[in-house]
Amino acid sequence: MNITAIDAARLLDTCSTCIVLIGVLIAGTRNIGRAIWLVAAQAILLSVAVAGVGLATHSGHLLVGSLVTLASRGIVVPLALGYILRQSPVRQERNPYIGPRLSLIAAIVIVFVSAMAVDSSALGGSLGSVNAPHALPVSVAEVLTGLMIVMTRRKGLSIVVGLLVFENGLALAAFSLTYGMPFVVELGATFDLLMVVVVVGVYARRMLTVFGSMSTDHLRNLRG
């Protein structure tokens, strides 16, 4: 396939914008199952963008990285979370610390503030031939949206979804700053991400057996 640098930049900009819009949607939904599939969609868009830049720059490790992203973040992790969700009696975020409407608005504010505050040219501009000016501010917005979701939800799985949004933002930042990390580092980081989800799953199931639900409301014994 013949993709020019300009096409790749356009693809990266489009995909990262879609990713942050999906992030806003995740912030605004109570339905945990839907949130999981939205996160999967983000990962798929991320892998498409990575593949595009990989083709434009003829870089084999980016293509492999794109496949790894697709397989881990886009398929394995969402399926695992979906499996845990089906065992849980409650599949809605019942009473988050801030409601879905307010958190939707907060996510939109985060996107606007990041777009205004983060100037990728202040960090030395984009690298090489592919110049996608929106990718960096968008990834910062995505990281902050993930952080907000983690801080405001009560259900274990919703918190994991927030964590994944956060991680997708980091991956996008990695990509827009430097076209990803050296390959071994990326592999290691992906492996760590998978293990985090496995361990979180282990604890979510333990919470289910010990407390009867995955609500973090049960987790407020330790103080001082």
Next chain:
Amino acid sequence: MTELIVAVLLLAPLIGGLVAWPQRGRRVELVAIVAFCMTAAAGLGLAATVPGAGRATAFGGGVSVDALGAYVLVLTIVVAALALWASPRYIRHEIASGDLRPSDEGHYYALLLWFVATLIAVPLVDNLGLLWVAIEATTIVSALLVGINRSPDAIEAAWKYLILGTIGVGFALLATLLAYASSVRVLGESSDALNWTRLISIAPQLNPNLLRLSFIFALAGYGTKVGLVPFHTWLPDAHSQAPSPVSALLSGVSLVAALYALIRFHLVAVAGLGIAFSSTLLVAFGLLSMAVALPFMIRQEDLKRLLAYSSIEHMGLLVMGVGFGGPLALLGVALHIGLHAITKATLFLSAGELAQLYGSRRLSAIRGTLHAAPVAGGALGSGILLLGGLPPSGIFVTEFAIIVGGVTRGYWWAAGIAALLLALCFVALAVHGSRIVWGHSGPLSQSRHIDVGMALRLAAPLAVVVVLGLWTPGPVSAALDSIRAILGATGV
């Protein structure tokens, strides 16, 4: 040759863990001991080559251990040896009392070995990205250990640790990315563009904006794992709920591993931005951590949480000492890292023994230990005094060096406040300690036999702390000098 040593060092605990996972009883203990002895021999062998050559490298520079790395490696092995030595007695009691299931025994030793492997990987790697991978792996494995008994409190602690640890370390990944973004522009997309040895050598050419942002994120990210206030909230929970040998590893060396990562970023920042920027931040956050830990130590009701808050205080002191810079403070920091690690590990082991004996971790329940459990109680009492810095403890010497070093570097206000906080922390520890040791004990849930191994593993580290306070043998002081030189690479 070095390649082989590194391979044994990492593979022995990894494979040992796989073998141990499904086993039970004596056999799993044996597997763990054999695997650990192999890795300990390899680790000490690797560290022994460092003083002569200045640095041990392997795998084309992928592994690079200087004096600081060798020190962290040796400390990890020493504290892991204490933790592993104490584990059979601790775990058998937990299984007998029903807090752990018999099948958890194999899982415990496997996870312990893997935890040690991830901790060992931290000082080995030269690449800041792989350093991040190793630190994140320590969080994942140790989170499983923290919640290994499935009590509600342990699950809560492990959950908080996992989520906050992952988020925190996520910021450290951002820091690593920014460092990479700055160096790629100088070095091109070469595979060593993230090696801290390379980064330091080209630091003056790096983009200062990227470097500044990178250090801030590293401070927040690795600061979370170091237990710096305000990123510390997971620490007292995780360190108090974990099985006591694991608490010893968490407080003794996993905090040091994260501190090691933070120090590497600090050194790159110093080389690129000058000494003022990162040092000021380190002094400020170190002082804040000490100040916030104090009130929690004073009104603490849980023995292991008391020790955990004391770890926050000591990490604050260390971070502040690194920020002070200068030969005196850095020499203090170098020795203090080790003395704190072995003192705190011993204290957690004796606290675990007492908690099992009294059937509670509450300070109001654990009284009169000198009468009820002379060995563990005596070790706890004397360990607390040594930890607080009562002469002739080596910790008195190192704290004194850090404070005086800070004054001579012009941080007299921070050093003054820190001295006051150290004194107050000592009083808090001493008051709690005297109640534990001398108070009137209620009826005990059971009596336990004293075993010689336990007496030895509690007494020996404390003796080392006292001896090092009075006298540092030649090789030790040479090693400390080269660590100090690394800590002060460009700042002195």
